[in-house]
Amino acid sequence: MKIGLDRPPRSRYISRVLKAICAIQNQAQKGAVRIVLSTELTANQTSVRGDVVPDDLFFSRLREPFGTSSVVLRIGPLEMCLEGLSRRQAEDLGRKFRPFVADAAARPDVRIALYRAGVEHFLRARCDGSLEMYRLESRRSGKHLLLWSYEFASRLDPSEGRAVLALVEERGERFDRGLENFLRVLTASYILERDGLLLHASGVVRNGAAHLFFGPSGRGKTTVTRLSPEDLVLSDDLSLVVRNGNRFEAAGIPFGMAHHRTPDTRESFPIASINSLLQSVEVRREPLRGGRALAEIVASLPFVMQETGQAGRALEVVGRLLEEVPVYRLWFREEPSFWALVEETTR
Amino acid sequence: MIDLLAIPRRSPNSAYRTYDGQATIVLPDRAEVNVLNPIGSIVWDRMDGTRTVAQLIEAVVEEYEISPEQARRDVLEFIETLRQHGMVS
Numbered sequence: 058m059k060i061g062l063d064r065p066p067r068s069r070y071i072s073r074v075l076k077a078i079c080a081i082q083n084q085a086q087k088g089a090v091r092i093v094l095s096t097e098l099t100a101n102q103t104s105v106r107g108d109v110v111p112d113d114l115f116f117s118r119l120r121e122p123f124g125t126s127s128v129v130l131r132i133g134p135l136e137m138c139l140e141g142l143s144r145r146q147a148e149d150l151g152r153k154f155r156p157f158v159a160d161a162a163a164r165p166d167v168r169i170a171l172y173r174a175g176v177e178h179f180l181r182a183r184c185d186g187s188l189e190m191y192r193l194e195s196r197r198s199g200k201h202l203l204l205w206s207y208e209f210a211s212r213l214d215p216s217e218g219r220a221v222l223a224l225v226e227e228r229g230e231r232f233d234r235g236l237e238n239f240l241r242v243l244t245a246s247y248i249l250e251r252d253g254l255l256l257h258a259s260g261v262v263r264n265g266a267a268h269l270f271f272g273p274s275g276r277g278k279t280t281v282t283r284l285s286p287e288d289l290v291l292s293d294d295l296s297l298v299v300r301n302g303n304r305f306e307a308a309g310i311p312f313g314m315a316h317h318r319t320p321d322t323r324e325s326f327p328i329a330s331i332n333s334l335l336q337s338v339e340v341r342r343e344p345l346r347g348g349r350a351l352a353e354i355v356a357s358l359p360f361v362m363q364e365t366g367q368a369g370r371a372l373e374v375v376g377r378l379l380e381e382v383p384v385y386r387l388w389f390r391e392e393p394s395f396w397a398l399v400e401e402t403t404r
Numbered sequence: 405m406i407d408l409l410a411i412p413r414r415s416p417n418s419a420y421r422t423y424d425g426q427a428t429i430v431l432p433d434r435a436e437v438n439v440l441n442p443i444g445s446i447v448w449d450r451m452d453g454t455r456t457v458a459q460l461i462e463a464v465v466e467e468y469e470i471s472p473e474q475a476r477r478d479v480l481e482f483i484e485t486l487r488q489h490g491m492v493s
Contacts, residue, residue: 346424347423347424347425347426348422348423348424348425348426348427348428348439348440348445349426349439350423351421351423351426351428351439352428352437352438352439355428355430355437356437362430362432362435362437363432364432365416365417365418365419365430365432366419368419368430368432369419369420369421369430371419371430372419372420372421372428372430373421375421376421376423379423
């Protein structure tokens with residue numbers, strides 16, 4: 058047996074919700090070296106002329122909140138308190154995220170102070186016709202983590218459970234996108250500390266059991282949800298995996314839906330199976346085991362694989378998940394017969 | 405050429421976990437996830453900064469029915485591959 062790397066197919070992911078472009082590359086690989094390019098990562102991307110790079114001084118000069126209202130969101134076990142909202146923003150968020158809005162939290166996991174950014178943008182999309190992957194930049198500054206993307210910049214102090222969030226718009230699409238993308242990043246990061254994961258997967262609940270379907274964009278995550286009209290769709294793009302007592306469960310989240318509305322529930326459901334999707338003319342399923350299962354799931358974790366510490370933590374949590382929940386490779390075509398195979402797990 | 409007395413170390417910029425005998429290695433700087441096969445994983449697990457290349461070769465010979473010469477060739481090639489991918493320093 059040759060010593061080497063065992064290479065799953067190359068893949069690149071960018072979420073449709075995040076306005077990114079997907080490129081899936083499957084290469085017939087020969088030889089010993091095998092690599093997955095993690096699709097969630099945006100490392101090594103070059104900056105674009107005109108990018109605004111916020112520093113500590115930028116955040117210390119933020120003076121203008123949108124208002125004095127606040128909203129508490131409960132996402133899985135996490136409580137996030139958004140402060141500095143205008144009354145209209147608070148009302149809009151209350152409607153949009155309805156099942157996830159909670160009464161005032163005594164000790165939220167994180168308090169997020171919102172401010173007007175005072176700039177038109179942070180990152181700029183490329184205009185030269187080249188491929189624009191969703192870019193999220195980050196940098197450590199003392200005890201703070203600075204994060205910025207197109208419509209938002211944030212200074213996060215994880216030890217204090219506080220964040221400052223500067224948004225370029227007060228309302229509209231750019232406000233929504235900036236806030237939601239920030240909340241995605243925050244959720245992905247904080248849920249790791251609660252032994253959970255934010256996974257690039259659709260989640261469907263059938264007969265009280267959750268089934269997750271993951272893979273790069275174009276593999277069929279949304280298609281699976283469309284083929285499940287009688288079932289509860291937790292998400293068609295990003296699924297929250299939470300630790301509830303001694304088991305892993307999938308929970309609804311208020312964002313991550315590309316083609317469905319926000320789920321009407323913030324309940325969580327025991328995960329019966331995790332399925333790596335492949336569209337095919339045949340319908341079949343095989344167990345996915347070992348390092349390959351670990352690598353494929355890890356490569357489907359957005360935002361948390363850019364830093365070695367978080368990557369290590371994610372590997373731990375995924376390892377535990379694999380010990381408790383069966384993972385399969387699922388070949389399916391655009392009709393619901395795949396459910397007969399998927400449901401075998403719960404029988 | 406890799407010195408048999410050299411002590412290769414896993415890159416501090418990597419995170420890994422061995423599951424079912426296979427090491428899965430994440431390289432955040434390079435946006436890569438790599439999976440090692442079982443023999444590669446044995447060598448990787450032992451690259452803790454205390455063992456020489458020669459000792460890594462011995463470990464493979466002990467674990468598998470393989471000639472020392474074959475093990476030497478494979479381990480050297482493997483370490484070179486890891487180097488090219490920024491996985492060892």
